Amino acid sequence: MTSRKMISLLIVFVLFFGGPDFRAGIASANDSREFREGDYLVNILRDGDGKERVFKFTPGNRITAANTKFRMFINSSEIKSTEYTVDYENYTITMRHAPDLGAEIHIKYSISPTFEWEEGVSGVASIGNALAEGDGSTRVFKLTSRYTINSSKNVSLYIDGSKVRSSEFTFNPENNTVTISEKRRAPGAKSKIYFYFPKTSANGTQPTRGEPAATPPSGPAVEPSPNTAVGTEFQVPDGASFPGTITLNPDHTFTVSATAAASQPTYFTYLMVKNAKGKLVRQIRVNPGSPSTYSLNKLGLPSGGYYFYLKTVNQSGGLAASIPQFVPINNEPQTIQVFIEGQIQAYAQAPVNWNGSALVPLRAIFESLGAAVEWDSSTQTVTATREGKTIVLTIGSNIAYVNGVPVTLSAPAQLIHGITMVPVRFVSEALGGAVEWNEAAKSVVVFQNKPVIPTSAESEKTPIEEGVQEPSEPSEPSASSPILQNISKGITNSSDIVFVIDVTGSMGEVIDYVKESVRSFVDSVPSGSNFAIVAYRDINYVDVYNPDFEVFDFTKDKDLLKAQLDSLVASGGEDLEESGLEAIDKAVQKLSGSKNSKRIIFITDAPVHDKGTSPGMAGFSLEEINAKLQTNQVTLDAIAPQSGSAYEQIIKLVQSNHGTLYDINDATLLQLH
Known part of the structure; x- marks a missing residue:
């Protein structure tokens, strides 16, 4: 009997009869669902065919290189990490060598706090959830789940693999807390704590492809919104089925076409261009629904080989990309x-x-x-x-x-x-x-062997200028921003400047450009200036991995500021609007005691939740924030869309506070329209 058949039988057995150390959800070699093995979740992939090197997997949790330990096995033998690469954005594994025909492949990733999985406990279909690790003194643990739990009946708790007696802990479904009673010693340092509740006592659905859990959040001066559930699943298919095409024409032009499937209000579509080394060199926002034709010459690229693909992202960081296609560019057509x-x-x-x-x-x-x-x-x-x-x-x-x-x-x-x-x-x-x-x-x-060109956000770090020779060792790109250069020209005195930066998922395609632009900007303003950062997402949706706001203190230390910028990650957000007004309010509070000139540079690609137009979703209205800016004599510049509802909102703040609005699309490398 093969190891895969044995695992499948054991999964079925444990699902119905339960077990303390090895519990399985509904999993099989066919549907690639997960099951738990010790402190790991196991995912069975399709068998090798002797040719394919790229394997897709579907984790039940959002995993990254930072939040889990990833392991891979072929025919039950662990494979060295040097033999494969993992794309955590697209959840694909690329092997150095194609596994043999019929090779049985599975992966494991270590369980981290907030991870959830399905498991059979004493014959009952249950949801397992990893609580925060123990520290030797904490007795109250917060449960962060994608489900709403309506009962405390039939729940169970395991600490380091041992079941805790029902008399030694309590679960409060109203505030989602698990409390260890005084009868039992508090969990020790690094203790693994797993909480289980029956599926029958849970409401809500499980997000797909590693979407994070969600619980009703709260924000400053905002009542919890009725729209705090997990948003609509990202609908754009990946790979060959991506709803868009790039067609090369004989007259040295190319036509980009993305269908209406990529044109929802919270979706953004780009043409991405990488050079032969896989470095991003052009990024152009395109409008789905109607084809657009461009000249290859206007890309301004030197002769060479490039890879073109289309990519769609949404506010919460969901993404899909077409298969990269090779495009030769020859600026001297008389030479072959x-x-x-x-x-x-x-x-x-x-x-x-x-x-x-x-x-x-x-x-x-x-x-x-x-x-x-x-x-x-x-x-x-x-x-x-x-x-x-x-x-x-x-x-x-x-x-x-x-x-x-x-x-x-x-x-x-x-x-x-x-x-x-x-x-x-x-x-x-x-x-x-x-x-x-x-x-x-x-x-x-x-x-002879077409290379695998990754399309993940991680592979699209700050673009390099094409035509500049790369050093033997990677160095920090010297990106410059005409937008921030123009802003800096108007700053002639020492100023206190707060960068208010949207870091929701849709900003993933420009966040690195923004970081590099801010780095260049802080080197160009008068000495004695202070800088601070307020990064924001959406208070109406919980991102279990990143907070709604990341607020940093003022500093003159440019290296510290750059390190703070590096820590920002584009993540979260569900609907089109975000909590920009709350973030501006925090920036105004930071500036209230400043003796220097006061300035906010607001960077976003989306409109803001406004208390006046979306009650319950925001703590402030545009009028209230505008009054605070004027009272505190704060100049507000913005890098934002120059059309649509975001423009209609933000232009009011800019014009009323002696600033200028610049187009966020100029944060792409080249606009061809």
Whole structure:
């Protein structure tokens, strides 16, 4: 019996009969659901097929490299972490080598506080939840769950694998707290505490693909909103089924089309461009619903190979991307380019067009494709070998031999300026490559193994300027911001400046640009200035991993400020509006005692919850915040949308407080409209 069948049988057994150390939810090799094994959650993936290296998994919790320990097993043997990479944004694993046909694959990730899973406890379908670890003294533990629990009946508690007697703890479903009684010693340091409640006593549904748990939140001067439940599931499919296309046209243009499926109010769609090294070099916001055609020349990119893909994100950080496609760009179309595995090739003798066939230097093209080359000057014959395949060509002949089989060439091998030139299509295909001719770029494109281009937010860190040579060791990009440069020109005296920054999920595509822009800005204002940061999300939705507000004290230490910026993570948010007014209020409070000039720089891509128009969702109205800014003589500049409801709100604050509104879309690298 295979290990997978044994696991599946054990899962079924434990689901119905329960067990203290190994409890399973409804899991199988087919549906990839999770079950618990000790202090880990186990997820069974599909079997290997001997070819595929990329495997998708679906955790029941939002996991990151920081909040869990990830392990992978093939045929029950743990695989070294150097043998694979994990994309925590898209929940995919990329193996260095494809697992064998029929290989059984599963992953484990360690359980952290707030993680939840389904489990059978004494024959009852239950939800397990990890509470905060013990510290030796704490007796009251807060339960953060995606469910609303309506009863304290039949709940159970385990500490370090041992079941706690029902007389030694209590659960209060009104405030979701678990209290250890004085009859029992408080859980020790690092103790693992797991709480269970029956599924029948819980309301609510389980979010998909690692969405975080949600409980009714509260905010400053705001009654809990009736809309605090988990929002609508992110609907845009990923990969080949992404609802959008990028079409390359013969006239050196490309057409971007994203359907209405990517055009909901809280969705934002971008064209992403990465260079051959996988570095993001262009990011352009596009409008779904109608196709747009752009010139490749207007991208302003040097000649080279690039990967284009479409990406849609929502306010809470859900994302989907199309499959990256390779695009050659040739700014000198009179010269033929050759790309191998996405990399532009540089040859001593440039490729030439001979009667419609692209000829390239023999030795260079063979060796770049991994073949060993031998030259026999007496017979004017070249022999290339690789992986059991032998190719023989003779100068002047249009017949070549592949493992002894004659093949007619589109052009004979010949000498040009003393360099042996051969048809690139024949050589590449003879060695097993896929060859395409790109007419617009006058380029030959050869792939033997197309690379995996990640589309996660982690792979799209601060863009680099194309054409600037990268150092041997990574260094901090020297991004500059025309927006903040313009703001800094108007600051002639020492000032106290608060950056109010939206850090909800939709800002994930520009947050690194914002960080770099702020770094450059603080170096350009008069000495004696103080800086502070107020980062905000939405008080109406709980992000169990990040708070509603992150407020930092004033500092003149620019290195400290930059470190604070680095700690910000774009996460959370559900509906279109966010808690920007509450954040501005906190900034005004920080500025109330300032003796320097007072300024707020407000950075957001979304409208704000306004008490006047959305009762119960906000603690302030636009009019109240505007009055506070004027009373405290605070100048407010904004980097925000220049259209829509966000513009209509924020322009009132800017114009009433001697500021300027700049377009948040200029935080992308290039706008083509």
